[in-house]
Amino acid sequence: MNDERYSRLTRILVPLLVGIAFLLLWEGLVRVSGVKPFVLPAPSAIAESLVVNFGSLMGSLWVTFRVTLAAFLLAVVGGVGLAIVFSQNRLIETALFPYAVALQVTPVVSIAPLIIIWVGYDRVEVAVLILAWIVAFFPILSNTALGLRSTDHNLRDLFRLYGASRWQVLSELQLPSALPYILAGMKISGGLALIGAVVAEFVAGSGAATGLAWRIVEAGNRLDIPRMFAALFLLSTLGICIFFCLTLIEQRLLRHWHESAIRREI
DSSP, X not given: OHHXXXXXXXXXXXXXXXXXXXXXXXHHHHHHHTOOTTTSOOHHHHHHHHHHTHHHHHHHHHHHHHHHHHHHHHHHHHHHHHHHHHHHOHHHHHHHHHHHHHHHXXXXXXXXXXXXXXHOGXXXXXHXXXXXXXXXXXXXXXXXXXXXXXXXXXXXXXXXXXXXXXXXXXXXXXXXXXXXHHHHHHHHHHHHHHHHHHHHHHHHOTTTXXXXXXXXXXXXXXXXXXXXXXXXXXXXXXXXXXXXXXXXXXXXXXTTTOHHHHHHHO
16 A cells, blocks of 8 residues: 555656656746747746736636537537447448548648638637647547457457347446447547647637637737746646546446556556
8 A cells, every 4th residue: 555655646746747847947947048038938927917817818728628629529529429329320430431531631721811801700719629629539440440340359259149239348347348349439539529629729820819828819919928838837737637537437437447558557
């Protein structure tokens, strides 16, 4: 038990100490070299800007988080649902999967202006949601489809031998076996949803978007670099929180039976 606590404490403290050392080094180098704040602000200046602009930045953070969460949930529902359809009907998979790949490999920056025009500049948040969903959708679909196809064929034959229906095979064998793949896809998709939302906000621009990406553009145009770094810090923090929340969900769901979670606990 003591070794386990020590290991957990080490995993927390070591990255924290490295981060503190990096910030202290950054602060010292900026002060000693006399770098101008509009080139590279010191961490203390960024923290001060974060406090001064806390209200506006947190409001923009909420907008970005809301869009990211909605896009992620839609990607999970749509990706898992379509992967299940693919696993049950090979003809549908053959017909639709290439278009899903085409949607994934098309740069979101290139189609963002079209989506914004079609949706309308008065509904930019809906356009940002669509673009974030496009980016986040494919990892869920591909990982779930792979997981459903990777079910042990011996177990599948055993289910059929005992007269299990297709629904029973899917719900009691395929989906539980595919759960690690689905969770891995969710961890990728969560970060991509945030990236998609930020890129879409950048493309929307012109003040129509109110998320953190627009705050970064606005601060850059005004050469308010500490505020830009404060917004970047909040974006990075949001991405880290999303990743660790999904990692926690993965550990909770897999820790009693899947090899990856069991080995991590050991």
